[in-house]
Amino acid sequence: MQTHEIRRRFLDHFVKAGHTEVPSASVILDDPNLLFVNAGMVQFVPYFLGQRTPPFTRATSVQKCIRTPDIDEVGKTTRHNTFFQMAGNFSFGDYFKREAIEFAWDLLTKSVDDGGFGFDPERLWATVYLDDDEAAGLWQEIAGLPAERIQRRGMADNYWSMGIPGPCGPCSEIYFDRGPDYGVGGGPLANEDRYIEIWNLVFMENERGAGPAKEGYEILGPLPRKNIDTGMGIERVACLLQGVDNVYETDLVRPVIDTVAAVAPRGYGQGNHDDDVRYRIIADHSRTAAILIGDGVSPGNDGRGYVLRRLLRRIIRSARLLDITTPIVGDLMATVRDAMGPSYPELVNDFDRIHRIAVAEETAFNRTLASGSRLFEEAARTTKASGSTVLSGKDAFTLHDTYGFPLELTLEMAAEAGLSVDEDGFRSLMAEQRARAKADAAARKQAHADLSEYRELIDAGPTEFTGFDELNSEARILGIFVDGKRVPVVSRNGGPTPERIELILDRTPFYAEAGGQIADEGTISGTGSSATAKAAVVDVQKIAKTVFAHRVTVESGEFVEGDTVVAAVDPKWRKGATQGHSGTHLVHAALRQVLGPNAVQAGSLNRPGYLRFDFNWQGALSEDQRSQIEEVTNEAVQADYEVHHFTTRLEEAKAMGAMALFGEQYPDEVRVVEIGGPFSLELCGGTHVEHSAQVGPVTIIGESSVGSGVRRVEAYVGLDSFRHLAKERALMAGLASTLKVPTDEVPARVANLVERLRVAEKELEKMRLANSRAAAANAAAGAERVGKVRLVAQRMASGMSAGDLRTLVGDIKGRLGSDPAVIALIADGGDGSVPYVVAVNSAAQDLGLSAKDLVQTLGAPVQGRGGGKPDLAQGAGRKPAGIDAALAALRSELDRS
Template sequence: MPSALTASQIREAFLKFFEERGHRRVASSSLVPANDPTLLFTNAGMVQFKDVFTGREKRDYSRATTSQKCVRAGGKHNDLDNVGYTARHHTFFEMLGNFSFGDYFKSDAIAYGWEFVTKTLGLDKERLAVTVFNGEGGIPWDEEAFELWAKQGVPRERILKLGYKDNFWAMGDTGPCGPCSEIHYHQGNDIPCAEEAAGKKCQGVACDCDRWLEIWNLVFMQFERKEKDAPLIPLPKPSIDTGAGLERIASVVQGKRSNYETDLFQNILATVSELCGKPYTQEGGASMRVVADHSRAAAFLISDGVQPSNEGRGYVLRRIMRRAIRHGTRLGLDDVFFFKVVDRVIELMGDAYPELRESRTFVLEVCRHEEGSFRQTLNRGLKLIDEELAKLQKTGGKELSGDVVFLLHGTYGFPWDLTQIIAGERGFSVDMKRFEDLLQQEADRNDPFKTSDKAIGELYLKLVEKLGPTEFLGYEGEGHEGEGSIRAIVKNGVEMAEATRGDRVELVLDRTPFYGESGGQVGDTGRIVGHGGKSVAQVKDAQRPVSGLVVHSVEVTEGSFKVGDMVQTGVDNERRKSIRANHSATHLLHKALKLVLGEHVKQAGSVVAPDYLRFDFSHFSAATPEQLEQVEDLVNGWIRDNASAETRVMKLEDAKKSGAVAMFGEKYGETVRVVTVHPESTELCGGTHVRRSGDIGLFKIASESSVASGIRRIVALTGVGALQYVREQEHELRRAAELLKTTPKELSKRVEATQKRVKELERKVEEVSVKAQTAGSKDLLDQARDVNGMKVLATRVDSADDNVLRGMADQLRDRIRSGVVAIGGEKDGRAIILVAATKDVVAKGINAGALVREMAKEVGGKGGGKADMAQAGGPDAAKLPAALDKLYELVKGVGAA
């Protein structure tokens, strides 16, 4: 093969190499880990196989190979601050990997690794070295791996022993672990080394310099640690987990010293260069590298369903995007640009990752929207930073307060690292300790990492390992009755042998028709009966706490149940029918939204209950009433078609190729259920559905609203629920028509006429009120004082209606002819002040807006307006007399000036 392979060719060569050696090629999993609340993002190739390694999940293959998309930009694995300033750090990267689940072990893994890098990639053997675990903490050194590398022809002097930190891998304080072995490539001794610069010796492979570059890590998972610091126990089936960063491999194969010089980045950097009109240079291109790297992370995160927000994963994405936009402004990109770079990423990587192209419209819209929003934030934040730094300059301070950084971060959504960069550019440091303390206080009040994934209880994990998955009977026939055996009884997290009358417990059966809550569909309710009808348990809910296990939350109302009992199970079938109708309706709704609003629409969450359905979807503006009517018409048309629903079980890849829509956040196995409710709608779904689209009956949207930036929510009803809703609306319509003495058809005209009449009456009442209040205006004008040759009147009135006060101020100003009038009043405990000035005194320097602002301070408020008319308000109405008296003093000051 040619030496200068492209990154795409390297990726394909790797996957093909292991496919030819019995490995299943498995698609990359989502960047949002399914059912793993311990991780912010997928950060390694083994994440999707975590349960396979621990034995909690079984698959029909024991060898796999992947090119896994990964992100390290939050939580424990956070490389964000280094991105753009080093040759290797990235937020998004691809991890090539081969895995053995109790199949082959060290001998084959080492042989495969050496063959691929030396023969397939053609790397110079003389520039390669490997490392093995040297033995620490009572764990023997990995002599086996040492000898296996030597057997491959690696010179013994280039098989180096490193310690626990470098060459021992663990999933955590407990769980699978084992020694690892790394392959390193020598880039050249001309690369600078900090150790040598300090007069010391370069540590070679163990050194932090880039002379030796780690390109592949082979983990030999052969032990398990049951408790923290407990002795290691050998695993019955040792496994292999390897990871080779595509970006690093590409840089070595293509003879580059930086990942950014490879074809993975050069085309993206060229786009950035073209947009800003500046050439890219390795030395001065840090901002271009930031934009290039972050555009990849944004494209992949958004296509996997993450959206910018102020918490959890969404906050990390927002921080990545805003950091890129900030660096874009440093390049002179003052208009919205980021979406153009992201579009280039989609164009370049869409073949390898089709989800990018499928989500293109939505991804670009999210980027446009976020940048537009941030540019407003940026302007506000920069103004505040300017003000704070100006204060520091005056006082001689050198450190920006952590409180200011926190205010910018929390109130304005301004990333703290940008504040730090801007302050540094102007010669100021930042009190990061104070900021971090405030951040931690906020975290203690409100956990910033929120996720819909359910925490996985160790008890349930042990149960599914011991008992195996629960067989679900709900797909067959009517699917609401069955027979099963009680395999476990749980009360307050503890296994029990028996449950008796009055107990509230959880029952685990070997077979059940009860659907455990999943994919937005709520759990079933019903009854479990045993001992010939003598024992009865009311099922309040059914949950799926871990994959494959259905847990029934019950109250024993008669008799007792023991582990091993055979029982009859029955789901509340009327409730189930309503749930099925609502679930099938969500599929049709999803399709209709795509047709009416655009293909960018993606499901962002759902609730399928017996009495309603809730559907969250990606879209950046409210759907118009006309659009919602179109959606309803489409769905109801498909319902009237009464098409036969079809369910097929097929391989995941085949399902995707057939055009079936996968739902974000769902974890799919190798085989999936593909549901076609109507020929227009085909989706991957494990829920229960109608047999014909006509079974839904009627579909009616009850509301459409916003739940987050770029996320809309529709609440809808079907069947009898929809009919009841329509009737309730009709009843209200008839009642309103009766009150206005008209018919429902003529109601809108009558309402318009009534509104017009009400406004007319309000105007007349206002006129009467103004006349009444100003009837004694001549007496009021007599109270006007002469201040510097100007007439000035400040008075309080009983009515504090804004319009009445404004009318009075206008009339008094007209009658005073030359001067200033202030009128004050009280409304709901608050003070209201209006100031009006004639044109001639405005020309002399009197400004009503300036006057009312100063008067407002007396009542604890604020105000403003034009030079001839201004208004203010404040909470302290008791200070109104003082505020009005202040007018004379203020006018006197202006005249004196």
């Protein structure tokens, strides 16, 4: 049975049982604890926590999930994926254990002809929580499972929670016996390779307190209502129904392996375990990378971007270890698209962007591999020079941490160089890093924001937004919150100022921060007997995406729940905000016109007079491109296009070509903003000007990188743009006056001055080099015999840098010939620093001398620290008065040696 069919049968089964089919959410959700969605229930958390009333009592979904904590284990086991599809059915206070078990057993064991999966009932096992006699009895009653095929497990295995305070409850897992070929009998307690888990039924009935993630926490008491949350692993079921040994050989993953095998010198399944693991890593990570990019993630150095980068680099490294030397990532993305497209059409519709980002990261990482290879060669030379045949664990860790080299790649390169690797040292450093990361994650993990105080208002329905049509609205206060707690009244009473005061109104003209546009500012004032009440609105945020919370500073009087007030947006603020937001749309359209359709939005921010726009693009923009973008934008301003907005269905808007932000979740009904017909068409809920000319001049003030493959354009609009240009004009006039030339000749005169300065600096450098060589010759001529070596130990001219000293040391060393020699130069840096350099030639090293040791002797009197290699070391101190003592100490040390 094909995977797409497994998905369809699951959803149909539960839809027929009265469940609402809910589409998969993006793998990126606004959750304080999750980098990615890692379970099917995540998008329903507000319902389980009682923060929002669900629009249905039963739901079913197949959720895209990503789990990466054990990324290094991918490919080594038969059942783990970083990306997987979790099919689930959910009950919100409706049915409970009996129905959950009935639904699952019916679908698993019903014949294929009748719409089921056709599993043999005799090969299914169940586990239940230790004291869950009810679930054990239901398995016997409903499924006819004998007692010996129902095993009891403790809290770590069969009691589910989110790992933080919140809902929890016992669970029951369903396992399939793959047979004696896969290991010993005895059920899941004996062997989880033979008995593979395919479905987990969670009976969510309690609330847990703080404590460890899996066991040992306190059960606070029962939830107000009992819920059901289940998860069936699509890939694992596909593995069993398709009769393959592991999840990597199912119909949606095996094509990637075949794509790799077509170009790899060594095939898959040829008896080489390490090679098979590499094939599986490539197959697994290719799917995950495509899904991540499709949901709006770009490679980066932290957070989600770092995970994507790591996955892509593991693909490239694994391909290299299979001796694939040509680019392959583009073909892998195409294979994933073809396999996954029927279930995830966004992989098809957005393939050009997915392909471009993935291939760009492959190109960049190939350059990084070259840099890492140079570091390895240097580390190998140093290791051999020291007489060792073991590359240090620290060097191996640096290659892994900085350049992304896996240990196996370092081991292979080391073997080719005739070296081994301190694997224990490497693993020790890796363990330390993981411990730090785990501690950091635990420190950042927190309970979900408690929105229970807002529950009544959320359930009452969304705030009516009137700001598209008016800036002043009469409204009623529905709720007042002080530091998150609901109160009946708030006033300016001279007491301690609360950290946060929020007013919830039934309707409002204030725009709540969203879509890159920051919130409106203005006032909320009382009416009638409360006319003295006045508050400044400093921020507006949405709660549960529907209720507008006005964060205010009470300036006078008091506000009482139920009062009628007037909410007034500052018109100057709103005008500037609309200029900034409409300007963002114009810049976006201009970018796509100049750079092409691959310049896709990756984020934005706009406020009165200013905008910034992030977009996917490789490499900096040229001056010509920047000028063109600015010109196209201002041509649109001059054209005075009409700005229209209308509401339509999401699919219709996309069919019209309306641009959407990748990774953003949109409702079925969306608002479209159109500027100049085909010039700009975007999904947007923000406020805008009525004609493009109202944006005013747009001046691009900067273009920079904000991550791999993501660029940022910043610009001023309206009066702020004019002020910026006025400053630029004043600066140019000042330069023209100073240089005594017309303004149009300033660039040529400045270029002439820069060239003359460059020539002068070259002449100065020649003179300095000549002086340095003379100084080196004099120093070499003055070499003294100390102990067994010729010594040059001198205080050099004030102001010399460590680089200057290194250059001199090399020159002097060359003049002293092959006799044992030590050169030590030190100088007063002129800024309180004392740079110093020590060199020891080969003959002196043969006598047991080392620059790395001698630099410590030289540094002590000047309170310095340093280090280096046996032939050359350097350091810096902070006590110029100790320079003479430092040279004397060095002479004494050599005299004793």
